[in-house]
Amino acid sequence: MPAARETLLEAAGAALAARPWPAVRMVDVAAAAGVSRQTLYNEFGGKSGLGRALVRREGERYLEGVERALTVPGRTAERLAAVAEWTVRAARAYPLVRALLTGFWDPDLPAAGRAPGPGELARTVRDRAVAVLMPAADAERCELAVRLALSYVVAPGEEPGAGELLRLLSAQNRTAGAR
Incomplete structure (x- = not known):
């Protein structure tokens, strides 16, 4: 059904x-x-099975949003900024996504069951970004985009705009190239 x-x-x-x-x-x-x-x-x-399925579905929806962000037209840094922006927006809008990304499970949420932890989810996003953007992106830049977004999720501030994220990601790329 x-x-x-x-x-x-x-x-x-x-x-x-x-x-x-x-x-x-x-x-x-x-x-x-x-x-x-x-x-x-x-x-x-039962209720626990429903809760686990709900958590899985929210995780899948978040990753579908990552896939959409990776296909926006533009340079690699713009796509990575779109992933970071989506991550922040999704975590703010959906408590289950925030819990998956941070590992903090509020008692008001269903139990995660065998849901991926924050590190595993970050690696999944990084690996998907590398797969879509290669050879234009390296794993380090993709990891940076995910971790930058997670910093906004864990320590909320004013939501970053795509321009700000793009500037930060582009600045990292220039710094890495100068080494």
Whole structure:
């Protein structure tokens, strides 16, 4: 039931946006999705299974956004700035993405289960960037873009614009080239 599964995940995401995970009730998620509670249990096994699936889906959506950012027209530094900008925006907008990127799991969120840790997720983003941008980019620049974005997630400040991120990434490239 792929359609029911996605509808249930959408309903669970909406419920989580409205209240903490411990207050999310399976009966409410099923009703919002327009399916029976038994269908929900058949699909996910229980609330913890639903939570793990929700965490996985948010991680996948974040990585899909990374892929989109890597395909924006422009130079390598512009694409890496787009990845960094997306990372900051996604972490601010989606608590599950923020938890995946930082490793901090608020008790109001579903448990991660076997979700990738922050280091693993950063390496995945770096590796995808290298794969898309090669030979124009090296792993060090891709890693820098991810870590720069994570610094804005962990220590929030004014959201950086693409121009600021591009300047920082371009400056690093000139410094590395001067060595």
